[in-house]
Amino acid sequence: MGRLSSVITAAVLGCSAALSLLSAGDAKRGEQLFNKACTGCHALDSEKEGPRLRGVFGRAAGAVPGFPYSEGIKKARPVWNEANLDQWLADPSALVPNNDMAFRLDNPGQRADIIAYLKTLGPRSPEK
Secondary structure (H helix, E strand, C coil): CHHHHHHHHHHHHHHHHHHHHHHCCCHHHHHHHHHHHCCCCCCCCCCCCCCCCCCCCCCECCCCCCCCCCHHHHHHCCECCHHHHHHHHHCHHHHCCCCCCCCCCCCHHHHHHHHHHHHHCCCCCCCC
């Protein structure tokens, strides 16, 4: 039983460390990385090859009206948070099979930075 307890404790600590890394992202660096790596397919306030990303954090995948999402996203519809955005950026097909995103970002620090930036972007304010 002691060994099982040690394994469980190690797993919990590992998860905590992973979440700490995600939380430690730098939004300023994330904005720069976003502009270099993501804007070929995404914009903040309009659709491109990918859907707009302002307000993505906390939003269900596949929720931008009128965007032609893949069948995989339409079926899975995860709500975007730190953990699944990290998985998505690392390997979109591992999180949601049959999706249309081919981009991968291997560097966990860069993923954390982009996620920190996305977290700062609330929904677009209504036009006045």
